[in-house]
Amino acid sequence: MTPDRVAAVIDFLALADRLKHVERRGRTVGPDGAARQENSAEHCWNVALVAILLHGEVVDPPDLGHVLAMIAAHDLVEVEAGDTFAYDEAHVLTQADRERAAADIVFGGLPPDLGARLRGLWEEFEEGVTPAARFAMACDRAQGFLQGVIGTGHWRHEGIAEAATHRRMNPARQVAPVFEALIATLYERARAGRMFAEPAP
Amino acid sequence: MTPDRVAAVIDFLALADRLKHVERRGRTVGPDGAARQENSAEHCWNVALVAILLHGEVVDPPDLGHVLAMIAAHDLVEVEAGDTFAYDEAHVLTQADRERAAADIVFGGLPPDLGARLRGLWEEFEEGVTPAARFAMACDRAQGFLQGVIGTGHWRHEGIAEAATHRRMNPARQVAPVFEALIATLYERARAGRMFAEPAP
Numbered sequence: 001m002t003p004d005r006v007a008a009v010i011d012f013l014a015l016a017d018r019l020k021h022v023e024r025r026g027r028t029v030g031p032d033g034a035a036r037q038e039n040s041a042e043h044c045w046n047v048a049l050v051a052i053l054l055h056g057e058v059v060d061p062p063d064l065g066h067v068l069a070m071i072a073a074h075d076l077v078e079v080e081a082g083d084t085f086a087y088d089e090a091h092v093l094t095q096a097d098r099e100r101a102a103a104d105i106v107f108g109g110l111p112p113d114l115g116a117r118l119r120g121l122w123e124e125f126e127e128g129v130t131p132a133a134r135f136a137m138a139c140d141r142a143q144g145f146l147q148g149v150i151g152t153g154h155w156r157h158e159g160i161a162e163a164a165t166h167r168r169m170n171p172a173r174q175v176a177p178v179f180e181a182l183i184a185t186l187y188e189r190a191r192a193g194r195m196f197a198e199p200a201p
Numbered sequence: 202m203t204p205d206r207v208a209a210v211i212d213f214l215a216l217a218d219r220l221k222h223v224e225r226r227g228r229t230v231g232p233d234g235a236a237r238q239e240n241s242a243e244h245c246w247n248v249a250l251v252a253i254l255l256h257g258e259v260v261d262p263p264d265l266g267h268v269l270a271m272i273a274a275h276d277l278v279e280v281e282a283g284d285t286f287a288y289d290e291a292h293v294l295t296q297a298d299r300e301r302a303a304a305d306i307v308f309g310g311l312p313p314d315l316g317a318r319l320r321g322l323w324e325e326f327e328e329g330v331t332p333a334a335r336f337a338m339a340c341d342r343a344q345g346f347l348q349g350v351i352g353t354g355h356w357r358h359e360g361i362a363e364a365a366t367h368r369r370m371n372p373a374r375q376v377a378p379v380f381e382a383l384i385a386t387l388y389e390r391a392r393a394g395r396m397f398a399e400p401a402p
Contacts, residue, residue, distance in 0.1 A: 001379045065269060073253070117253075146211065
């Protein structure tokens, strides 16, 4: 590895470190019982753990290395673009443009081959077409929903009724029966815990 | 997936969530310029990113899916055993026993096949013999050292002189030339930033 290449990798990793400071809406509860927002770096690790646990449960599973690399890379643009809350419709409308501009900055500093590799993983995830991307998407959404249940429901606090979550969760449920089973159980727990906001009258 | 299996996976993930609250000694600096301790969940994501970047740089690279799964699982026992600071010699002496007892708790709640899979990944990492485990170890140590540089040196604060770090970093440098190159550059930056403690007189 040439000195320039080493330096570019270190600079990229220093930039990527900022993902540890991008807050998501889901919460995690510490040993003292206090809840705080989950950050996107923790989220990426957690999604990887979900993928490892569920990978053996699907028919014709996608290559695990490809899936886990995609999961590790899928939120990197947030170090420039920030997290976009899935239920903030105005923010979601501008998300694609903001994240594409961020990708130019985040991946553009890497040596071209490494930048193309990571950008390709991010684009594949965003397009959501390949079996690997669909599996990763389902893990991502299942983890986000799980975090809502673990964090005892940010939905109520955010004013999100159960019906609003279905549009986001239904595509994940359809990826494989294991996601349907997992997400159905999580909905049961969320309902039992009265974690959703009441529907608007 | 049976309801019992789904419930066991959810309970395991709820336990694993605690890794987001296990603090390491390395620090990360937020957008406000304030440093805080990195946690082990963030660390695991970051090590995965290092592995993805360096995987193509080694001769005969180990299977990426296996490496990334090992990295995602390698610190899970800390949800019971806590993080052991590598330079705390008394704590390191008891680390293996504490972590083995923790593994029984952490992996024991999973369905047997999944528990054996994750425990096997953790044991392979700990034994450090296979090429995949050696690659993962080198990524883990490189990331820890990088975090010291990014966090502008917890070594000085902890009273750790440069010489003490060599015992930990030399095995990583020996895994492949790319680690030697990366770690040598990080040492240059740490020295230039006067990040190590002065040697005892």
